[in-house]
Every structure is written in C-alpha cells, then in structure tokens.
Amino acid sequence: MPQTIHTPVHHELIIKKSRFIACVQPMPDRAGAQKVVAALRAEHPGAAHVCWALLAGGQSAAVDDGEPSGTAGRPMLDVLRHQDLDGVLATVVRYFGGVKLGAGGLVRAYTDSVAQALLKADKIAIIRQRLLHCAVPYPLEGLVRRELELAGATLEQVEHADQVGFAFRMPVDKADPLIARLNEAGSGRVAWIDEAPAAPR
Template sequence: MLTIKSEGEVEIEVRRSRFVCALARVSDDAQAQAFLARRRALHAFARHNCSAWIAGGQEKAHDDGEPSGTAGAPMLQVLRRRELTETVAVVTRYFGGVMLGAGGLIRAYGSAVTEAVDAVGVVELRPMLVLTVDVDHAHAGRLENDLRGLGHEVRDIRYGAEVAIDVCVPEPDRDRFVARLTDLTGGRAGARETGRTFVEVDASPHTS
C-alpha cells in the first residue's frame, strides 16, 4: 500500500493562473473533508478549490465550479496512476485572466498534483506483526542489539519482572523470527503476538 510521505504544498503557474496543490494523509472521508474545509478557509478568495482523494476505501473528486471533468477527475487520475491511498489533494486556482480551455485545465490540475507528489515523496506502508519478546534482564541488552543488528524495528521496551521488547516482523517471517530468537537466546526468550501495524518504507523513485 502506497501513500505520500508527508503533507506538502507546491505551486505552479500556467498562463498567469496560479495552481496551489496541497497534499495530506487521511484515513477516511471525514478527514479528507476536514482538510478540504481548511484549505477553503485558507484560500477563501480563490476562484476554485478543487479536490480528489482516495481514503478508507472511497474515492472522491470535486470540480468546485470548473467545467465538469476538468479538475477533480485528472487530479484523481494522478492518485490512481501513482497507486496512492490514504491521500487527499486540494488544488486552489487563482485565475490569471487567460482562459485555458478544457484540455489546458486537465493538464494544469493533473500537473499540479504530479509535481506535489514528486516533491513530498511516496512511502510503502508494509503490514507488520508486533511480536513482544519476553526476556530476563541479564540478556535483554544484548538481545536488543542483536535484533536491531538483524534489521528488525524495535518499537518499545518495557521493564518489569522481565523485559518486554516489541518487535515488528513481516507476517510471512514469523516462524523464521521465532526460530532465530531461539538460537540467539538459547531458548530463554519467547515471542507472542500483541498487535499489528504498518512500517513505512521509502518508495520514491531515485535518480542518480
């Protein structure tokens, strides 16, 4: 699952019209609507605040007064083409006095979103199991270092009668992780599933 790395804003100019694209991560329709409302309030004097989002299993696109299909649809198409989810795009247009025509509007709105996505970057949200490893205090420090050295994300460490270390593990790797844990600790540590989460991995294209 792909989404934008962070919120961001990019402005482009097309024949004296300004197109300001703002992106945000959202998890559902209500959050997308709230972000749109904030952008409308921020740019209350703009002629158009067009929007598109894919979030919570829903897709929406709004032309906000532009000719039908010339704003929201090309914006949504960019999100689809980049395979993004949990993402809202709002493009504010300040009219520059030159009519762009339907084709010009489609290109301008699509370009604004494309440039904004390129600017903020993309991450892959990889589903992970959260496994809690219980180990005695004497071996906790070394085990933590071993886990980090093997590339596992250590989410949290809690100290009580034993030390509880929360580790993110891809679901297909669970059995392999448990076997490796046994080898590392000589069977002194056990692992139990305590949750599920996502880990962000940079998925932006890199150029050399």
C-alpha cells in the first residue's frame, strides 16, 4: 500500500569533507517542489548543488543540478520508489568539500542521505478514495444516510430538490459493495450520477 510522510524530516551526512543536508517532506505536486527548491537555493547560496527528487503520481521528477547525470536525482527517486512512497519530495543540499567522490560515491552519498532521513519519517498509508453521487426519492433519504454511516463514508454534500442528492467519498475497496447494497435496498430507485474516478485523499 502506498504511503506518504506526515511531516518534514532532516538528516545530514559528512562524506570526505562534503556536507550533504537531506530533507524529505510531504509534497503533492511539482509546482510546490520547485518553490521548496528555490527557497533552499536562497537559504544556501554557498552550496554547490541542490538536488531533488519528487514522487507524486504523474508529476514525478529527478534533478541532478549539475552533478554528473544519474548520480543524484535518480538514486534519490529510487529510494522513494523502493519504500512505496507517494506525494513525497526529497532534497539534498551539497556543500563541496574539495574531494571528488566519483560517480559511485555520489550515488551512495545521495542514496544514503535520503534513506537515513526516511528512517526518522512518520509514514502514513494513502487510502485511495472514490467520489460518488446519487439521487433518491425522499422516502429513501434515511436509508441512504444509515448505509453511508455504516460504511464509514464521508458525506460531502446533500441537496434537496425533486429528489435528495448525495455526494460522498469512501475507500475505493468499499465503494462497490455499498453501491450493490443501496441498489438492492432501494429496489432500483437509486440513481447514480457521473461517478468520478478514484482519487488520492
């Protein structure tokens, strides 16, 4: 099951006089990640590199920021992938200590920086949610409310018009059984409207 992290965590390594200052933090998209990276550049004007990796669905990224290609961003991203994380940004600020580490040494340094920070991270499971809409005759309103409560659904909106409209979200794996129960209990009088695809919550 994919996980994210609750709050930012930091870790610092010194390898052959180079400082590697790592941070992993929750991050939903690339725009937010770029703001964080820009702030780090401003905060560390003397740093040689600010490398980063983002694992956030279709907005993932791996940036070497001047390190040899594939020695920083990609290894950092691989650590996030290996731990089945999503919605997480890893950054490593490097202050060059005067001793070259070589490609293998750089990969190890960036991998270890992120992996050590993640050891301290408070991870939380990502439960995929599904947003559902239905409309029912007024006599069925109480039944639907009871079923939603029993299923642990989150009621987002109720509209009273010609019929009672419900918008609610719930874990993906519990949605189909609830739809089946409501269809059976409502004897075909539950109308399902423009179902949305599964979305992270």
